[in-house]
Amino acid sequence: MTRARPWASSALLLCALLVALVAACAKKQGPARFPHQLHLVGLHCEEKGKPACLSCNSCHAPSQRGRAGKLPQQALCESCHKSDAREVLPVLSVVPARPNGDIAFNHDQHLSMQGIEGQCVKCHQGVLRENQSPLPPMSQCFTCHEHEQQWQRAECTPCHAQRDLARTLPQTFLRHDQAFARHHGAAAALQQNLCQSCHTQSQCQSCHDASQDLSVELRRPERLESNQVHRGDFLTRHAIEAKSEPARCASCHTPQSCDACHVARGVSGNIENGRNPHPPGWVGSNVNASNFHGREARRDILACASCHDQGPATNCIRCHKVSAYGGNPHPAGWKSTRSVASEMCRYCHG
């Protein structure tokens, strides 16, 4: 058994304390968000001596062009807030964040549609919920507008202005281009919830789950632009690909799964009467013989593991163990943090 690492839990404790400290000390800066809910439904209105009830149109002019035209002016607030204007007016400086810039959107057209009928809240549901943005999310647009193909191609115009896309998330780290495909795992780690706003875990597994019976390439042959690695004649070139990028295979497959496939097709040494795939001189019968398997093993140990990692009986330690004739197999400068009494070390050192 390996020993526990007390420093690991100490480091975790320190990190947790640091996060907790920041969370506890954090304060929101600037004025609060405009209390839409209070103005729309919380006022005592239409009673004797009370002001008229407010609607969205009382303050906003959605037909106006530009953001400034749509938002209320200071004088409008002051018509009611005569005595406390100084306290409440700073809220006008709170403008909802628009991470994707302005979009081409015709409010008049949408407000006159059946089902919306002048009700801004149908889309701007967030104005009634303090913890939501008053701006509708893009998924709200997708409830009517199907843009699957544009989304897949990252074609965001004409709804989004091209000039705005340069600073939006898709243009930087969310754009699902060929570079993103290589480091999307790190993005998934950093922004798990962001990914899950569009993707499910099943979608991850459509590529990464090697336990499916059909490969994703066979399931989606019509997706010409997806650069899936198994497309085309992968059977012939898989050995080249594995030699080229050994770690890439390991992102989905265990080394044992290589041999499982070879066994099923009768081309493994791990079957009865299986043929030896190694070239002549791979393992010498004496110290003077050609004996280059060690050099190859150092360079590409995952290739060895694809057949010889099925337990200690299947690999090098039949020869390479203490008191055997294979010599010390550890590479130069090898250091281990574990005790020779650990189970794995005892295969040779026991």
Added chain:
Amino acid sequence: MASRDRLAVSLLLLAVLVVRASSASAQALERRGVPVSSSVESAPPPSDRLELVARGETYLQLFRRALLPGQNGALIESQEAAPLHQYIGLDARDIDTPWRKDSVDLELSAWGRAWPGRSEKEPDFDGDVQTASLRYHQGPFWVRFGRQQATGGAARYARFDGIMLGAEQALGWSATGYAGFTVLPRWDQRPGYHHLGNAADSLLRDPQAQPTRSGNWVSGGRLGYGTTALSASASVHEERDASLLSHRSLGLDGRAALGDRATAGGSALVELDARRLANARLWLDSTPHPALDVSAEFFRVEPALLLSRQSVLSVFSTANYDELGGSATWRALRELRLEGNGYLELYDGSRPGARGEVAARLLVDQKQQTLLRVAYARVLAPDNGYHSVRLSLSRRLQPRLTSTLEAYGYFYDRPIAGYVTSSVYAGTLSYQALDALNVMFGGSLAHTPYAAFDAEALLRVSYALDGAPRRTSW
């Protein structure tokens, strides 16, 4: 204090302080006269956010035949039966509970296969559950039970049956923790398998013993901070194989926006048991011009550290390989996009390798959505390499009928099974019978070093059980 106690105390402290922060925000709103929760009387009630996606896919492999060259022209009828594969998927978000609206997400995906008479050693029917999880969220906290996965960072990609807990803080801080039994690989030991060597040499382990799930489990956690401009996280992951340590890793990830047009990031995975860097990646994505994306990347990996720490082979090598390269996409015209990428691989003790591709994508006919893509790739690996050419064409024949055609050609530097070329031709025909029903027929012909003539045909029926048009890939 024992390390386990310290861990529990730290997590409890974190939970209490996150609750306190959210509670303080609510109190501040109330002090300003804004009711945190009040009935909406005059405004229309917001529509329920429930979203349900349920879909299925049925695959029927119609035909497959291969003729192996070099075996006196013997016809090898490798898989001529008609296996039926069934996939189902359900994704429900924002389900209400009696005590809280929009608080539960549910996800299920599974597959099954019927292939009567395929092999005497394999069952006629097979199947598996890929994901089956239920997620409950309330305020800054969420918890997910069931079959799920942890991705990225120290976990790399781990599937397990268990529990994952998380908390998110409004300023961008987040924390997650998980534990559960590992979902064991399905195909690692097929029927008819014989171990190499003499089983008597297995000093401490019975090679024929079936793995028991009780000894295979994972646990880990992550602390992260993220905004649109900056994000970073640290994660730990431990994986046990037959109760023995398989991996104990520390993951570090970071990303920062460099102005409006560039983002840089990096990640590292440290194998704590070996105290060595298993892999590290540095990357830079930039958009110097609105029509041009350019990226650069450096990647280093020590493959031996991807093996289980119980693998004897993991102590035989410390060799690394490095990969340096990048990619570029130029949207030259609305109809024309040019892509290219190239990477140089430097291996310990071997000559360098390289891989690269250039491609042009042309929207020939916007009305019919006729798309043409031509790509050339070159791969140089330690023992062999190849040139490849790929030609792809897709066209919408009718509003509901789409077809694709593809041709691949490979030219190997050294013969494989005595041959230096292979070619594959493939095509599909998709018919969107209803908004929620799609039928696709696909087929391919191949001439490869392993098959003088290989033909396949496949029928796929995709249907949205919720009646909605297909929205996203699944």
